[in-house]
Amino acid sequence: MDFSLLLVVAVAVTGLIWLLDLVWWRPARRRRLVTAEAGTTEGLDERAREKALKEPWPVDYSRSFFPVLLVVLLLRSFVVEPFQIPSGSMRPTLEVGDFILVNKFTYGLRLPVTHTRLVELNEPERGDVMVFRFPDEPSVNFIKRVVGLPGDRIRYEGKQLYVNGEPVAKLLLDEAGAAAPGELLLEERLGALAHRIYNNPRDPGPQMRELVVPEGHYFTMGDNRDHSNDSRYWGFVPEENIVGRAFAVWMHWDGGLPSFGSVRRIH
Template sequence: MDFSLLLVIAVLLSGAIYLLDILVFRPQRRKRAEAAQAASEEGLDAASREALLKEPWLVDYARSFFPVLFVVLVVRSFIVEPFQIPSGSMRPTLEVGDFILVNKYAYGLRLPVSHTQILEVDSPERGDVMVFRFPNEPSVNFIKRVVGLPGDTIRYEGKQLYVNGERIAKQLLEEGPDASPQQLLLEEELDQARYRIYNNPRDPGPQLREVEVPEGHYFTMGDNRDHSNDSRYWGFVPEENIVGRAFAVWMQWDGGLPSFSEVRRIE
């Protein structure tokens, strides 16, 4: 189900009904009330006049919901949109059940539904946590870290990332952390971004010989390096598939009571 499409339809429908009432039906109701007033010798009482001027229930609902739906559409399409993390591919940065906020204007403003860019603002940078529509199934949203920009060369061998031939620095923080005892917790530094990743020393993981990122595309990887379905498997993210930049976790919900103790910025 495309929620953006449903929201656009709801806004257009409620707005059309509200506008039609203002331009057509409301003047007609007033004319009927005035005609009834003139035809009555004693004049209409307040209750009768109110009954003639009363809005139909459909118009009443449209008038009430249109401004709310319109604000939600604008905020969700052009400012910020919430998402929930469904998998562990971005651990330890993001956990299953995290509710995140995504900046929708960071990489340019796009129309809802068609996703056509109407204003260019900025481009993704290496290290950004980006939400995008999965190239193989655009109705599904993915979240990964950008490691390769257009024109970059990417290689991943022996659990080591190379960008443009340079080895990306990382250091071991902990062996077998409590949150994931079978893995190594490391900190990786890519350009100005510093973030934590997991590597499984018992799993050789995918190997990727050097590839060049085409123009208008990006190379992404999950922070849970050995448990992530990312560009190493299915290729590059087209620029037109970009949704926005994830910047904060505002709630955690794993099926029990929602928790706000993990509110944090996304690095």
């Protein structure tokens, strides 16, 4: 279900009904009231006047919901949009059940539904956590870390990521920690900020010879390197598929009571 499309349709329908009432239907009700009052010697009582001027229920609902729906559409399309993390591909940065906020204007303003970019602002940077529409199924949103920018040479062999021929620095933090038994917790630095990743030393994982990221595309990977369906398997993310940059976790919910103890910025 395309929620953006449903929201646009709801705004269009309620706005059209409200506009039609302002331009045609409300003046027509008032004219009928004037005609009815002219046909009586004493005029209509208050109850009859209210009945004559009463808005039909579609108009009443549209007048109430249109401003709210419009504000939600504008905020969701151009400012910030909430998402829920459904899988563990971005652990340890993001856990299953995290609710995140995505900045919709960092990479430029786009129209809802068509995703046409209206205003160009910033481009994704190496190390950004980015939400995008999955190239093979655009109705599905993915979240991964930007590893390769247009023109970069990317290679991944023996658990080591190489960017433009240089190995990306990693630092071992913990072996077989309680949060992920059997996984190595490492700190990796892509771009200006360091982030944490998991590697499974017993799983050789995919080996990828060097490739060049085409113009207008990005190469992405999950922080849970051996448990992530990312660009190593299905290729590059086109620029037109970008949704926004994830910047904060505002709630965690795993089926019990919602928790706000894990509110944090995303690095």
